[in-house]
Amino acid sequence: MSREEVISIINGFLIEEFEADSAVLLPEANMHKALDLDSLDYVDLVVLIEENFGFKMTGEDFKEVQTFKQFYDFVTERVN
Amino acid sequence: MDNRVVITGMGIHSCLGTTLDEVRESLFIGRSGIIFDPVRKEMGFRSALKGNVPMPDLKADLGRKDRKNMPEEALYAFASTKQALEHAGISQDFIDANEVGILFGNDSTTGAVIEGVDLLREKKDTTLIGSGNIFQSMNCTVTMNLSTIFRLKGVNFTISAACASGSHSIGMGFLLIKMGLQQRIICGGAQEVNPYAFGSFDGIGTFSTHEDEPTKASRPFDASRDGLVPSGGAATVILESLESAQARGANILAEVVGYGFSSNGEHISNPNVEGQVRALKMALEMGKVSPDEVDYINAHATSTPVGDRFEALAIHQVFGDNGPLVSSTKGMTGHECWMAGASEVVYSLLMMQHGFIAPNVNFATADEDTAKIRIATETVQKDLNIVVSNSFGFGGTNSTLVLKKFG
Numbered sequence: 001m002s003r004e005e006v007i008s009i010i011n012g013f014l015i016e017e018f019e020a021d022s023a024v025l026l027p028e029a030n031m032h033k034a035l036d037l038d039s040l041d042y043v044d045l046v047v048l049i050e051e052n053f054g055f056k057m058t059g060e061d062f063k064e065v066q067t068f069k070q071f072y073d074f075v076t077e078r079v080n
Numbered sequence: 081m082d083n084r085v086v087i088t089g090m091g092i093h094s095c096l097g098t099t100l101d102e103v104r105e106s107l108f109i110g111r112s113g114i115i116f117d118p119v120r121k122e123m124g125f126r127s128a129l130k131g132n133v134p135m136p137d138l139k140a141d142l143g144r145k146d147r148k149n150m151p152e153e154a155l156y157a158f159a160s161t162k163q164a165l166e167h168a169g170i171s172q173d174f175i176d177a178n179e180v181g182i183l184f185g186n187d188s189t190t191g192a193v194i195e196g197v198d199l200l201r202e203k204k205d206t207t208l209i210g211s212g213n214i215f216q217s218m219n220c221t222v223t224m225n226l227s228t229i230f231r232l233k234g235v236n237f238t239i240s241a242a243c244a245s246g247s248h249s250i251g252m253g254f255l256l257i258k259m260g261l262q263q264r265i266i267c268g269g270a271q272e273v274n275p276y277a278f279g280s281f282d283g284i285g286t287f288s289t290h291e292d293e294p295t296k297a298s299r300p301f302d303a304s305r306d307g308l309v310p311s312g313g314a315a316t317v318i319l320e321s322l323e324s325a326q327a328r329g330a331n332i333l334a335e336v337v338g339y340g341f342s343s344n345g346e347h348i349s350n351p352n353v354e355g356q357v358r359a360l361k362m363a364l365e366m367g368k369v370s371p372d373e374v375d376y377i378n379a380h381a382t383s384t385p386v387g388d389r390f391e392a393l394a395i396h397q398v399f400g401d402n403g404p405l406v407s408s409t410k411g412m413t414g415h416e417c418w419m420a421g422a423s424e425v426v427y428s429l430l431m432m433q434h435g436f437i438a439p440n441v442n443f444a445t446a447d448e449d450t451a452k453i454r455i456a457t458e459t460v461q462k463d464l465n466i467v468v469s470n471s472f473g474f475g476g477t478n479s480t481l482v483l484k485k486f487g
Contacts (some may be wrong), residue, residue: 017144018144019143019144038145040145040211040212041145041211043207043210043211044148044210044211044212046207046208047207047208047209047210050203050208056205056207056208
């Protein structure tokens with residue numbers, strides 16, 4: 001799966017399911033702050049990633065991933 | 081402390097309508113909200129009849145973080161509570177500055193429970209159920225969600241008492257305010273309508289099988305009644321101490337003057353007369369109301385052969401041969417179960433406000449027992465000063481409320 005496809009899917013569910021404003025989805029922005037994620041939101045992100053990419057992200061994974069760019073890179077690496 | 085308790089707002093989301101005006105009109109003209117649901121037939125229901133309750137679109141009111149925690153009954157309850165607060169003139173600023181509580185009747189979250197269990201069985205991983213299911217599937221889902229959404233600081237719990245849940249919630253709110261422990265409480269009842277909630281209820285042969293005539297299937301007190309029609313939604317009333325209502329300059333809709341409760345102590349599903357009579361008498365005595373002062377009884381009567389018979393006998397025992405006019409609005413609504421005790425208070429308040437008694441639709445012929453009470457077969461224009469609302473439930477739980485026009 002190409003990086004562009006990964007970005008498109010992630011941004012798609014963040015806008016559709018998380019009701020994120022597309023304007024906050026900037027590659028260098030901190031995704032935790034931009035999406036105002038609480039502990040329950042991470043559970044729902046795990047579900048969406050599993051549904052769309054077939055693997056489970058862990059709490060440790062989310063600590064490593066800070067920006068949207070890192071998030072896209074992390075997922076792209078895992079699915080390829 | 082013995083505060084007077086008044087109702088200053090109401091809201092409704094039911095198969096009769098989703099605004100007070102729409103519901104008032106349905107009640108006045110005797111418009112049924114019952115339909116045939118082919119999905120239920122495919123699922124193996126004996127009876128595929130149900131109340132046609134629209135799903136509210138709350139995307140403009142609630143964000144994802146709130147909505148994901150709410151099953152359908154909580155969405156209905158948000159809709160009716162938003163209406164009721166607006167009707168009462170209570171703003172979020174007022175709630176933030178004053179203690180407001182919530183007591184809601186609810187006795188199932190079957191749809192959410194099944195959704196969560198299905199996901200667990202499919203995924204074999206609890207995380208993949210998602211974060212919202214736990215908050216959707218707890219029985220207190222309505223009070224849990226609404227208390228956080230509206231930032232309520234007063235009493236906060238759910239009353240589970242089968243088909244009397246909504247009525248007991250108003251009764252408990254009444255007592256807490258009367259005792260001076262609370263000044264204002266959001267009270268109500270909510271009921272899920274999804275088929276999973278009713279499968280087993282259908283299975284024990286409780287539902288009407290008049291599927292060829294959905295709007296004529298629910299026939300409270302009629303000799304040909306053969307069972308209830310399940311329905312749901314949510315209803316809310318705002319209870320306040322008279323002092324609180326007057327201090328705000330609120331429009332007072334009615335006063336709650338009596339609440340009677342009892343348990344039959346017998347069969348799990350069959351009612352009895354004695355328990356209902358005790359609840360009725362307790363409510364009247366608390367309200368210092370004599371039976372001949374009552375203008376109207378909104379009956380619990382669900383259209384089941386046994387239940388309606390026992391209620392008719394109980395009403396006759398308390399009110400005698402020339403008792404007040406009686407109607408069961410369940411001929412139009414079906415049985416709104418956990419919500420019914422609250423919705424029927426809203427229906428009764430609408431009748432009181434607009435001076436009429438809604439008809440007991442689909443009643444044509446009395447049997448030996450239902451002939452003992454005076455049933456309003458058509459809409460009756462009448463000034464209602466005192467109204468009684470009955471609610472009874474499985475396990476023999478009984479609740480009677482007495483409402484009085486304020487003045």
